Amino acid sequence: MALLTLYTxxxxxxAYRVRIALNLKGLTAEQVPVHLLRDGGEQLKPDYLALNPQGQLPTLAVTDDSRFHLLTQSLAIVEYLDEVHPIPPLLPADPILRAQARAVALAIACDIHPLNNLRVQKYLKGEMGVDEERAGRWVRHWMETGLAAVEAMVRPHAGRFCVGDTPGLADLTLVPQMFNARRFNADLSACPTLVAIDAAARDLPAFADAAPERQGDAPPI
Known part of the structure; x- marks a missing residue:
């Protein structure tokens, strides 16, 4: 079996998405913390940029039969894990449901998350001179409108989770975004289905063990 190292x-x-995927698959990866704030951001240092030219997290290093590969972009990493370790599957067997699960994951990872991540907030507050209060309004606006749309996307085919009663790609993308929404005090009243799915997922060990507060690099409470 390949040796896995997750830069997180x-x-x-x-990175939270990938930690959940690893747990759902029963896989272990050595975790290498990359602090996004310390010393201007360790993800921007030459040593890390040599691994991931975008200067983003996560990066998954895969060593297999003396070959070494670097994988980036969380959803690409998750689908790699699903292809190499297909049991349990992270996507439904039905092609329509697979497309719907991917649509939810992409709506969150590509449309909601990029507008509220750290580098955007730093640019707003730095180069654009946006104060803390207005920057917070920016983050909440895009979270609230984006998650309201995801609520409408999920509702027709939701069960206990986003697509039926088995956790998968959509859920491991949703849960970290819901963590962000709570962190920034976003109004989730328009998203009762997502709130219920998030709670059900976080009750599972695979999701609970991947939570930010349970990571080795999390500051003590």
Whole structure:
């Protein structure tokens, strides 16, 4: 079996997704913390940029039969894990449901998350001179409108989880974004289905053990 090393940060939503996927698959990866704030951001240092030219998290290093590979982009990493370790599957067997699960994951990872991640907030507050209060309004606006749309996407085919009663790609993308929404005090009253799915998922060990507060690099409470 390949040796896995995950470059992560306890509060990175994208790394959180991959931690959940690893847990759902029963896989172990050595975790290497990359602090996004310390010393201007360790993800921007030359040593890390050599691993991931985008300077983002996560990066998964895969060593297999003396070959070494670097994988980036959380959803690409998750689908790699699903292809190499297909049991349990992270996507439904039905092609329509697979497409719906991917649509939910992409709506969160590509449309909601990029507008409220750390580098956007830093640019707003730095180069654009946006004060803390207005920056918070920006984050909440895009979270609330985006998650309200995801609520409508999920409702027709939701069960206990986003697509039926088995956790998968959509859920491991949703839960970190819901963590962010709570962290920024977003109004989730328009998202009762998502709130229920998030709570059900976080009751599972695979999700609970991946939570930011349970990571080795999380600050003590």
């Amino acid at each position: 940060y306890f509060r990175s939503s994208a």
